[in-house]
Amino acid sequence: MTPRIAVTPGEPAGVGPELLVQLAQQQHPAELVAVADPQLLQQRATALNLPLILEPFDVSLPPSPSAPGSLKVLHQKLASPAQPGKLDTANAHYVLDCLRSATDACLSGDCNAMLTGPVQKSVINDAGIPFSGHTEFLAERCGVDKVVMMLASDKMRVALVTTHIPLSAVPTAITHTSLNRTLQILQGELQQRFGLPQPRIMVLGLNPHAGEGGHMGREEIDVIIPCLNALREQGMTLIGPLPADTAFTPRHLDQCDAVLAMYHDQGLPVLKYQSFGQGINITLGLPIIRTSVDHGTALDLAGSGRADVGSMLTALNAAISMANHSRN
Numbered sequence: 001m002t003p004r005i006a007v008t009p010g011e012p013a014g015v016g017p018e019l020l021v022q023l024a025q026q027q028h029p030a031e032l033v034a035v036a037d038p039q040l041l042q043q044r045a046t047a048l049n050l051p052l053i054l055e056p057f058d059v060s061l062p063p064s065p066s067a068p069g070s071l072k073v074l075h076q077k078l079a080s081p082a083q084p085g086k087l088d089t090a091n092a093h094y095v096l097d098c099l100r101s102a103t104d105a106c107l108s109g110d111c112n113a114m115l116t117g118p119v120q121k122s123v124i125n126d127a128g129i130p131f132s133g134h135t136e137f138l139a140e141r142c143g144v145d146k147v148v149m150m151l152a153s154d155k156m157r158v159a160l161v162t163t164h165i166p167l168s169a170v171p172t173a174i175t176h177t178s179l180n181r182t183l184q185i186l187q188g189e190l191q192q193r194f195g196l197p198q199p200r201i202m203v204l205g206l207n208p209h210a211g212e213g214g215h216m217g218r219e220e221i222d223v224i225i226p227c228l229n230a231l232r233e234q235g236m237t238l239i240g241p242l243p244a245d246t247a248f249t250p251r252h253l254d255q256c257d258a259v260l261a262m263y264h265d266q267g268l269p270v271l272k273y274q275s276f277g278q279g280i281n282i283t284l285g286l287p288i289i290r291t292s293v294d295h296g297t298a299l300d301l302a303g304s305g306r307a308d309v310g311s312m313l314t315a316l317n318a319a320i321s322m323a324n325h326s327r328n
């Protein structure tokens with residue numbers, strides 16, 4: 001069976017729509033269903049001088065690989081015409097409607113995975129809507145209390161205990177429960193989706209030098225080490241907590257299958273330095289498959305045709321592979 005992948009282009013003023021148009025120029029072993037405003041996609045195709053044939057998505061037809069230059073579309077309407085690079089709060093609800101529609105198509109089984117283009121979190125907030133990211137939005141839409149953000153490249157996987165919260169809120173968010181749940185989800189997904197029966201997870205400390213024996217912070221002693229020890233007794237292979245400044249060296253990375261960072265900017269800059277534009281973002285712990293790009297809306301490039309499609313393509317291939325794997 002050909003997998004069906006729902007694709008949300010994300011922020012209409014960003015590079016997402018044109019990356020989807022670029023993706024559509026190639027043949028993929030999947031049916032791509034754009035959850036978007038067709039006029040927006042046509043405009044971006046015209047701006048890039050690329051062919052694009054859009055056909056309405058019909059769930060009653062058997063899925064078939066999209067022909068190069070064509071896409072199925074699950075129609076959503078922009079509130080206001082989108083100008084590349086110009087954010088418009090009027091379209092914030094459109095962005096979320098696309099996400100809801102794609103998520104629901106995956107939950108119902110009409111689609112086998114979703115691939116998301118980048119959204120501009122600030123413009124959604126400026127429209128008065130509480131929103132901190134796809135990760136949190138999808139957890140709520142799917143009715144799960146905890147998910148894990150993991151970015152992956154060909155060289156490393158980096159998962160996070162906390163995601164889009166202020167740095168000042170991180171220490172209190174790292175509790176025995178949140179760390180335990182994160183590690184359980186990470187271990188389970190590495191086993192089921194990535195074929196690693198006994199994954200080795202390297203856990204970072206929170207403080208400089210992993211707390212320097214309690215002299216530079218006590219979270220390692222009070223929370224992280226007891227939690228890791230309890231999970232080791234249950235059979236998990238956990239390394240650490242290691243000082244974050246030297247953990248991302250070949251000696252350590254070669255001995256683990258994934259790194260668990262305590263917060264967003266502890267882990268992601270390293271991965272993005274190594275692979276920006278080729279990495280992907282995967283939400284673990286959802287009842288559906290969701291992959292995404294490793295970059296943002298790149299408003300400075302929108303409409304120029306200069307945005308690199310590499311991460312979007314890698315994220316599509318991961319979604320296809322995970323969809324095929326989950327149906328075997």
Ligand SMILES: NC(=O)C1=CN([C@@H]2O[C@H](COP(=O)(O)OP(=O)(O)OC[C@H]3O[C@@H](n4cnc5c(N)ncnc54)[C@H](O)[C@@H]3O)[C@@H](O)[C@H]2O)C=CC1
Binds near residue numbers: 015299
């Ligand atoms: N998955 C998602 O929805 C994500 C959304 N964002 C959002 O994107 C917005 C902008 O974030 P920034 O920090 O400015 O990061 P950004 O990734 O949009 O831009 C950073 C730099 O990378 C370049 N860049 C980004 N994507 C590129 C591509 N495909 N090809 C070539 N160059 C590319 C940009 O031109 C810019 O110079 C924020 O609202 C942020 O929350 C950020 C990351 C992921």
Ligand SMILES: NCC(=O)COP(=O)(O)O
Binds near residue numbers: 133268281292294
């Ligand atoms: N830096 C990755 C990122 O912020 C992506 O967040 P999300 O929108 O996928 O939750």
